[in-house]
Amino acid sequence: MEMRQITLNIPDTQKPRVVIIGAGFGGLNAATGLSDDKFQVVLFDKHNYHTFQPLLYQVASAGLQADSIAGPLRNLFHKRKDFHFRMLKVLSIDPVANTISTSAGNLKYDYLIISGGAKTNYFGNENMKKFASSLKSIPDALNLRSQLMQLFEWASLNSDPAIEDHILNIVLIGAGPTGVEMSGALSELKKHILPKDYPRLDFNKMRIYLLEGLDRVLPPMSPKASARAQKDLEKMGVNIRLKTMVQDYDGETVTIRDGEPIKSFCVIWSAGVTGETMPGLPAEWAERGRLLTDLNCRIIGSYNIFAIGDISMMKSDTYPKGHPGVAQPAIQMGKYLAKNLWALHQQQPVKPFRYFDKGSLATIGRGKAVADLPGNIMIGGRIAWYIWLFVHITFLSTFRNKILVLTNWIWNLFTYDKGNRLIIRPYIRKGDEKARAVYAENEVGS
Template sequence: MEQMRQITLNIPPTTKPRVVIVGAGFGGLNAAKNLPDDKFQVVLFDKHNYHTFQPLLYQVASAALQPDAIAGPLRNLFHNTKDFHFRMLRVLSVDPLTNTINTSAGSLQYDYLILSSGAKTNYFGNENMQRFALPLKTIPDALNMRSHLMQIFEWASLNANPALKEHMLNIVLVGAGPTGVEMAGAFSELRRYVLPKDYPVLDFSKMKIYLLEGMDRVLPPMHPKSSARAQRYLEKMGVIIKLNAMVQDYDGETITLKNGEQIKSFFVVWSAGVMGEVLPGIPKEWTERGRILTDPFCRAIGSSNIFAIGDIALMKLEDYPRGHPGVAQPAIQMGKYVAKNLFALHRNETVKPFKYFDKGSLATVGRGKAVADLPGDIHLGGRLAWLIWLFVHVNFLVSFRNKLLVLANWAWNLFTFDKGNRLIIRPYIRKGDEKSKTVFAENQVGS
């Protein structure tokens, strides 16, 4: 057996410059799609075989969409390109001196390297948070969250203790960025339209949805007008918003704030921060707080052929002294920019520096309720903002197939006020969660 194993990357030799891309998020995907394969050999690495449309992950988590609707099989996207090579594997390290990237399936020389590995959840060192709270960065995360939520309601149906039953229904969302706000809205709609019909034995008027934010307003990256509007929508929908609220601890059942306040909940979502994870081998001087410092050409400072785009990149400009916002648009635009300029750079031709075109920010709170900051200091709310949100998101989904599925799901949800994907098909997983094990283990079903 052992001698039969000959793991290899199996990338054909080439006379063209070879571009290796690490990560198939918005940045990597757009770089890969826009690099002409007659000029370059393009190699894409990712640990999944699909691209995740992250802005809609919360809809999978809240049972409005099925996972397949927001995932694009990567190999599908490159059926018509010849010198393109996707490999599903783990990238281990890079050696900038020898232009070598090392992976779980072997090493490869590159001419150009594009790092677009994105960001991961940042718990700011809070180990209990990491153990007990639910992250939302991947499709398995979203499926786990959906299953965990539904499982809690099933368990609550089987619990006779009024106190426990009441706080079993509570939801706590930490972080009122777009993800937190959109989840708060989605769960609030579930509570209003769906859950009372599903669980007649539970009293959902007792279910509390908390949205905690460390800053002094929701949607801190957006305009204060939009923040105020979103807050009004959420409060109307019965979401309890706590601003300037810092989380101190969570033991799987009780979350404690820095001011001493305690909230009981078995369902705590952590979307309060992300961090980059720099590939081993990248010199420390090139990085700052887990992100790779780049020049205005998306090139890692100190390197001539390594690029960083999207959340992993930190391009400090006058307009963006702390880098570009960690959303899809900068990643998409950087991906396209790098692809477009690589050929010129390769021939030592002059290229223009990257310029971010801010198309604005959107966040949806619920049916017919959204907020939009548009270029020209325009700040919209209500149905109009929601229609813009709908149009933009359907339009951005990577493949036609997904658009159809999303539309079918949403049309159904709109007409019926239902969310149809309330299946518990993942095992109940909160790693190391001994406490909830003792509460629930005897009734461990549904996986």
């Protein structure tokens, strides 16, 4: 559909207008909690759905369908009187004129809440950006799912002995929660499903490498949780390489500083994120890609712009480097701002934001997870897995999402199946011009 002459179509208002950029965990909670009687609320996002990022890896590894972790935004705000959602990318902010700019025009705000989250950080490595896959959004997860399934299809057609030994190799760079959870899911695919799908392929040749620059997996979690996760993953056949600094990837070979290169056609980059900062803001408002705020989530240097979630850097005595880039700080900051914005508008004193750390969780596979709970308690195994299942179901955005995820998980539990091994639209890496031509010529997946 061609878009001609578009405009924002936001009605004028006598109330203070709050513009929110991003409907992730932070923005969604702020938008949900703000009262239409006091404010006009305008929410912008590049997508018309909220993404439940913690389960992206299950979409990429064919365990869940994409819709089950996406909550349609308009549906979530049906009952609101003065709430306006627009599916647009915010291009820039003018903090002097108090306007944001989008492809459909500019909009004035009285208050602006920036909750644009984080984006993949390749640390300037252009090859990595071109050839490695990332996992930050639903399109990313669907691309990765296609890439993996195409790899197996290609391997089943391959007659070239020069690549036979490494065609099924998969390399994950970064052993944070995404790398750990994805490598566990891949090893389950390899054990329970792929040999049945491709009986002629030798899956002993499918090696899953998990590379990490630091000296343990799950660096944000406790050393006990790291040790347990490492033990479980190694039992599942994942090749873990710690203190391993990846140098480059040319689409076929991962080069490693002081180490043996690894051949692979599928490399997943989960080694870093950086804030999704906005053009127009003064450089001194940001530190390492995150926007510096006071304890009311207000950007230091501004009176009416706030930053919450992954994009924000609120330094406090307990968190001198800002809060961890996980869902809970974003959720709690969104709720905090929704609760306190009216008082801040009236220049009344409000209590500073305090993050309540509920602990962290990572799943490794069926019946296997690790949980760092408040009070320095670490639990691993089946109980941690049940907690993980419960927490994830609870925080999914809609009832439909909860039902879809639960039924998929019950199905997977009893059948050991992952029913979403579909190549709906083929994925071709940005640097693979030859593959693009071959796919087009053969009309594969069209």
